Amino acid sequence: MNPHEDPSDASAPAEGTGIGRPADVSVIIPTYNAEAWLDECLKSVYLQDFPGTLEVSIYNDGSTDDTANLIRQWKSKLEDRGIDMIVGGHTSPKPRGVGYAKNRAIQQSSGCYLCFLDSDDVMMPQRVRLQYEAAVPLPKSVFTSHGPTIIMPTWFCSREWFCYVGQFVEDGQGTPEDLLFFYEHLRKGGGVHRVDECLLQYRYHEHAATHAVSEDTIWKNRVKFLEERVLQHWPSFTIWNAGKQGRKLYRSLTPNNREKVMAFCDVDCKKICKGFYTHEESEKRPKPKIPILHFKEAKPPFIICVKLDLTGGGLEENLHSLNLKEGTDYYHFN
Incomplete structure (x- = not known):
C-alpha cells in the first residue's frame, strides 16, 4: 500500500513523490x-x-x-x-x-x-x-x-x-x-x-x-479550560464585568468555583448601584447574593470578561492604574 493512502478507502490513493529528503x-x-x-x-x-x-x-x-x-x-x-x-x-x-x-x-x-x-x-x-x-x-x-x-x-x-x-x-x-x-x-x-x-x-x-461549531460548545470548552488552567489554583477571585458575560460565566462555573467568587466589579454606576447579583437558579436557600463593586474597590485576582476592542483603551487604562500583572493578578476571558 502507498504510505500516503487512506487505508479505509483504497480507491483514493495519495499522489506525490514521497521520495528524497523531507521538505522544509x-x-x-x-x-x-x-x-x-x-x-x-x-x-x-x-x-x-x-x-x-x-x-x-x-x-x-x-x-x-x-x-x-x-x-x-x-x-x-x-x-x-x-x-x-x-x-x-x-x-x-x-x-x-x-x-x-x-x-x-x-x-x-x-x-x-x-x-x-x-x-x-x-x-x-x-x-x-x-x-x-x-x-x-x-x-x-x-x-x-x-x-x-x-x-x-x-x-x-x-x-x-x-x-x-x-x-x-x-x-x-x-x-x-x-x-x-x-x-x-x-x-x-x-x-x-x-x-x-x-x-x-x-x-x-x-x-x-x-x-x-455552536457557540455553546465553544463556551463550555473555554470555561472548562479556565477552571482547569486558572481557577483550580485560586482560592478566591473577582469577575470583572457585572453584565451579561460576567453573569453567564458565573452561572457556567462548577459549584465549587462559584463559591470562590468574592464579587463582581464594573465601571457602570447603574450596575454597581444594584449592590448585588442574585443567583436565582441556585438551589441554595437563601439564594447566593454576590456583591457588585467599583473596580477600584474590588480585590484581585480578576477574571476579565470584557472585550478589549469595545472599550477604546479604557480597560487597559484601568488595569494599568491598579499595577496588576497579567497571569498572576488577572486573566482575560473575553
Whole structure:
C-alpha cells in the first residue's frame, strides 16, 4: 500500500513523490467542496517567496463538486514551480470532518514544519518565509500572524512539536478540533508567538466549517479550560464585568468555583448601584447574593470578561492604574 493512502478507502490513493529528503515546510490543506475558493488558495501557495523546499499536502474529504479536478490542475502547476503536491482523500458519500482531514494531510506529508491553511483562505506571499524564520529558534511554539490567535489557518509549528501534542480530535462536524488542540498545546508547555504582520486573508462565509461549531460548545470548552488552567489554583477571585458575560460565566462555573467568587466589579454606576447579583437558579436557600463593586474597590485576582476592542483603551487604562500583572493578578476571558 502507498504510505500516503487512506487505508479505509483504497480507491483514493495519495499522489506525490514521497521520495528524497523531507521538505522544509508542508502546507497542510484539508478540503471539502471548495471549488469556489480553492483556485485562489493554491495560487497563494504558488506565489510564496520562501527560499527553502516547500510542499503542499491536501486531503479531499469526499468532495462532490469540482474540487478534485482543481486539485489535479494545480498539482502540475505547483510541481512546475518546484513545489511537490501530495494528494489524498476518499470518495465516501459523507465527509469525515476537518480533524480527520487535517490528520491525514499531516500523515502523508514530509515537512519538518507544518503551515496550516484552509482551502477557502489566501496566504500573503511572505507568510511561509516569515513564520519559518520565527519558528526555527523556538521549536515548542505555535506561530500565528496578526489577528485572533485561535484561527487555525494562521498556525505554523514544527512537526516534532505537533506529534508531541498529539493529533486533532476526529469527532466530526460540530467539534472545535483547533481549540481542543490549542488547549492541549498549552497544557504541554507550548508557547504562542505572533508575527506582527497580516499574513492571511481569512474568508468568513456561510459555508465555512466554523459555522458547524455552536457557540455553546465553544463556551463550555473555554470555561472548562479556565477552571482547569486558572481557577483550580485560586482560592478566591473577582469577575470583572457585572453584565451579561460576567453573569453567564458565573452561572457556567462548577459549584465549587462559584463559591470562590468574592464579587463582581464594573465601571457602570447603574450596575454597581444594584449592590448585588442574585443567583436565582441556585438551589441554595437563601439564594447566593454576590456583591457588585467599583473596580477600584474590588480585590484581585480578576477574571476579565470584557472585550478589549469595545472599550477604546479604557480597560487597559484601568488595569494599568491598579499595577496588576497579567497571569498572576488577572486573566482575560473575553
